[in-house]
Amino acid sequence: MTAPPVSLYVDPALRAWVERRPGVHWKTLWEEGDRRAVLIRYDAGAVIPRHRHLGDEQIWVLEGAVSDDTGVCRAGAYARRPPGCVHTVTSKDGALVVALMSGSTEPC
Numbered sequence: 001m002t003a004p005p006v007s008l009y010v011d012p013a014l015r016a017w018v019e020r021r022p023g024v025h026w027k028t029l030w031e032e033g034d035r036r037a038v039l040i041r042y043d044a045g046a047v048i049p050r051h052r053h054l055g056d057e058q059i060w061v062l063e064g065a066v067s068d069d070t071g072v073c074r075a076g077a078y079a080r081r082p083p084g085c086v087h088t089v090t091s092k093d094g095a096l097v098v099a100l101m102s103g104s105t106e107p108c
Contacts, residue, residue, distance in 0.1 A: 012039055024048060035102045042066060042091035050088045055103015057081040064095030 010029045017025040023046030027039040034055060042064065058080050059066070065074040068087040073079040075095075081087065086108055 015039075017041065021048065022046070034104065036100075038099045038101065040095075040097045040099055042095040042097070044092065044094040046091045046094070048089040050086065050108045051105040052108050053081050053083055053085045053103065053105055055083055055101060057085075057102075058100045060098045062096045062098060064091060064093055066091045066095045066097060 008030060012027055012029065015027040015029070017027055020026050023043035025041040025043075027041075028036055029039060030037040058078065059073060060078050061073050061075050063075050065072050067073070067090050070087070071079075083103065
């Protein structure tokens with residue numbers, strides 16, 4: 001008999017920031033197949049160029065704010081980008097975000 005799955009606890013302080021593009025840094029907290037949980041830090045003025053989501057993305061903004069073509073997500077707020085969503089992401093003053101993603105993205 002195999003043991004049941006157990007909780008995973010991650011201390012983000014033990015993970016390194018990886019600069020994914022200028023001004024956008026990731027700490028991958030968990031990854032399994034094409035699903036992942038990521039802590040994202042946006043420097044002031046950071047931009048993620050226009051792209052299409054091939055999977056689902058959900059974000060919770062912990063600090064600051066991020067914007068896209070349809071609105072602004074501020075600290076304490078949640079946003080979802082469904083598969084097929086096309087947008088550009090910016091952060092005027094910087095932000096700290098938790099993102100849960102499935103699938104990847106492609107440039108537009």
